[in-house]
Amino acid sequence: LAKTTQPISMDSYEGQEVNITCSHNNIATNDYITWYQQFPSQGPRFIIQGYKTKVTNEVASLFIPADRKSSTLSLPRVSLSDTAVYYCLVGPRGANNLFFGTGTRLTVIP
Amino acid sequence: AAGVIQSPRHLIKEKRETATLKCYPIPRHDTVYWYQQGPGQDPQFLISFYEKMQSDKGSIPDRFSAQQFSDYHSELNMSSLELGDSALYFCASTIMGGVADTQYFGPGTRLTVL
Numbered sequence: 358l359a360k361t362t363q364p365i366s367m368d369s370y371e372g373q374e375v376n377i378t379c380s381h382n383n384i385a386t387n388d389y390i391t392w393y394q395q396f397p398s399q400g401p402r403f404i405i406q407g408y409k410t411k412v413t414n415e416v417a418s419l420f421i422p423a424d425r426k427s428s429t430l431s432l433p434r435v436s437l438s439d440t441a442v443y444y445c446l447v448g449p450r451g452a453n454n455l456f457f458g459t460g461t462r463l464t465v466i467p
Numbered sequence: 468a469a470g471v472i473q474s475p476r477h478l479i480k481e482k483r484e485t486a487t488l489k490c491y492p493i494p495r496h497d498t499v500y501w502y503q504q505g506p507g508q509d510p511q512f513l514i515s516f517y518e519k520m521q522s523d524k525g526s527i528p529d530r531f532s533a534q535q536f537s538d539y540h541s542e543l544n545m546s547s548l549e550l551g552d553s554a555l556y557f558c559a560s561t562i563m564g565g566v567a568d569t570q571y572f573g574p575g576t577r578l579t580v581l
Contacts, residue, residue, distance in 0.1 A: 391569075395510075398555065398575070398577070399572075399574065399575070400471075400557045400559065400572025400573055400574060400575055401510065401557075401559075401570075401572050402572065403569040403570065403571070406569070444509070455500070455502075455510075455512060455559075455570060456512065457502075457509040457510045457511070457512075458509065459509060460509060
């Protein structure tokens with residue numbers, strides 16, 4: 358599984374757009390990029406998954422450049438309830454388990 | 468919508484005791500995963516089951532064992548508990564080969580070993 362690198366922490370004010378970038382230089386051809394969100398004492402929750410270019414859902418957007426060596430999770434107009442740890446995971450679909458690296462602790466400030 | 472159910476939600480045990488954690492996956496999900504998350508740590512994969520067979524094994528101690536039953540629920544059995552086993556234990560389920568390959572996590576069982 359490809360190793361991922363994310364910032365350890367980020368702060369943002371309410372209403373701002375937040376972009377969290379994940380580096381995965383060793384991504385394989387059949388790897389997908391998936392982001393999970395975890396609130397304290399709760400299980401991680403799937404946010405978005407993509408393979409290339411851009412993916413958007415009701416929660417976030419995921420931007421993946423052509424070389425796929427990085428990806429950026431974009432959260433539009435964050436609120437206090439978006440304070441959580443965000444994990445970037447890279448691996449093939451159908452992988453039997455998820456390897457959580459060190460996620461990004463996002464703190465939204467009023 | 469139905470979610471993953473875990474029981475108990477909280478469990479307190481003494482050192483060297485045993486514990487059994489239960490996981491009930493989302494209906495029609497055929498795959499179950501167990502993760503351990505220590506205080507201030509990231510979730511670590513322990514073991515997974517697909518169609519009642521062990522499909523992968525992670526950093527699960529030999530003192531732990533698990534199985535998936537015919538109704539797809541799973542149990543994680545932990546023996547000779549140590550202080551370091553105190554953690555949140557998450558179960559996740561999915562449909563193997565499903566859209567987006569998403570794992571749905573339960574609320575977790577908080578195990579405290581005294």
